[in-house]
Amino acid sequence: MDVPLWGCLMFYSRYFIPTIKETPSDAEVISHQLMLRAGMIRKLASGIYNYLPLGLRSIRKFENIVREEMNKADAIEMLMPSVQPAELWQESGRWAFYGKELLRFKDRKDAEFCMGPTHEEVITDMVRREIKSYRQMPLNFYQIQTKFRDEIRPRFGLMRGREFIMKDAYSFDVDSHAADLSYNKMFNAYMRIFERCGLNFRAVEADTGSIGGSSSHEFMVLADSGEDAIVSCDACRYAANVEKAESPLFSAVSSATIEPLQKVLTPEMKTIADVASFLKIAVDKTIKTLVYVSDAGELAMALLRGDHELNELKLKNHLGWDEIQMATEEQILACTGSPVGFLGPIGLKQDIPVIADRVVQGMTNVVLGANEVDQHYINANRGRDFEVSGFVDIRTVEAGDACPRCDSGKLEMWRGIEVGHVFKLGTKYSKALNATYLDANGREQIVFMGCYGIGIGRTVAAAIEQNHDENGIIFPIAIAPFHCSVVAVNTKDAGVMAAAEEIYFCLEKLGVEVLFDDRDERPGIKFKDNDLIGIPLRIVVGSKGLAEGKVEMKIRSTGEVKLLVLEEVATTIKQLIDAALVHPE
RNA sequence: CGGUGAGUAGCGCAGCCUGGUAGCGCACCUGCCUUGGGAGCAGGGGGUCGCUGGUUCGAUUCCAGUCUCACCGACCA
Structure with missing residues (x-):
């Protein structure tokens, strides 16, 4: 569909492009600075912006690219309201789960509503009313619409606003296989969309976060100012958000002779680096012990090789917690009997799960905290000296790590701006809202869903982030105003x-x-x-x-x-x- | 919500320490001049100094509270 962009003469003197010579002091990233200076946007409130004529033109042009590619991929455009009734959210369970980011309010009759941060509930409600038969699927609906998320910290202009324009699409299929086909179709449409905008981007495996579902990919525009870290293999196609990226399997088990356990004095040596240099051993012979707490107050201990970093998200997902935080000094003291700096899995005061990173499995004669002030153990060995609840991949990958998917590759690290995200939802929402259909045998079945988002304003901002020089913006022609x-x-x-x-x-x-x-x-x-x-x-x-x-x-x-x-x-x-x-x- | 910093003209800032009712650059308006990389000269308009309370003869300045904004952590298109 062609939306006419102009109906009048474009004489600069009669148009409205209020440019600014000086850089506004509260704009941190270059795209935010340039969009303000170029007269594309103006701030109305924190995270809420006016789209001035020039900015709107770019946004409309990107929307039209998205529209064309969605239509080509057999998605059907519609428009849902921004104001949504609480009942639907209560039905899906997200009224309680979504938290403060969901802006809630009441109407004159005291009925509860929210501003839509996303539209799974509304679309699924529509579909369960209208879709009765397997003959009606596959279906994919999309809209380009204003969303509201009461973000804790809006920043970077259009990059992370509270009110923002998003394209969201929702696919409905008879089973998981058909849903995969819909997912792939959207994935390919996304590739074309960002290619048409001339962006340097990567599609990466990602965590599903609060949207949920079985798997997802994020589309990341590469930029140093990006808020996400991603890795990609230099040999194969593997790429993932660092939150999600699997660490390679270290299979090598040390064959060293098992030495007797020994407690040693390590005065004031609280960090891994201190302990290792004090004992004159390599950092990778030590084990780092961390204690975490869930929102429900459950504790868990994590063991990692001394030079590795924990991936909190992996630990949280493994434990099945909703929230994860480092335990407080008091909680740590209560379960280990020791202050931070000398923690270890030996001689715990409380029975809590001890999750070890897979790398720890192959380590012998290690150094770890003795749960006593100024004391560490040397030559500690699992099985003889301590036990763990399981070996799980809980470490954060690093640049230079071996690729988890191929033999020869090494991981490279990038910063990225998430401009799109596609999810396989499975039956998470259709089950909660009871969206069913009758199959060819007349049996009732649950609908399989996928959802697919693109941040419209964010993509324009990301394009500027990637295309500018000291004189200003260098628009890719496809989205130039x-x-x-x-x-x-x-x-x-x-x-x-x-x-x-x-x-x-x-x-x-x-x-x-x-x-x-x-x-x-x-x-x-x-x-x-x-x-x-x-x-x-x-x-x-x-x-x-x-x-x-x-x-x-x-x-x-x-x-x-x-x-x-x-x-x-x-x-x-x-x-x-x-x-x-x-x-x- | 925690940590840090800031609120003075449309924008960028000074003044505050050492109280006496506000200034600079850019922008804006008028006139002259100028026309291939944000010129020059002259004149002019615009501020309840974030808000509330306190101290004081007197508060932009000192004190307390409060609100807003930005930055650093958890969220996310």
């Missing part, structure tokens, strides 16, 4: 204005999205503004060039400058844009 600008150097020069106007109208006639900078400003101001707002192509019409029948074309991304004869300008620009907008197949 305009393809081309025409700058009249001196508006008092009738010849210059006439020629510039002529070029403007020719371009517009050819369907080029063009902005005519007709402002009565000095050239420097116009050049600076045009660079800042990141329009890919710029035509400059000046009296000197005009005397020879020529104008200048500058390509924003490369800085390349070409002189074009007047007659060729419009067609040359048109060709360049068409070539740049070719879709990948």
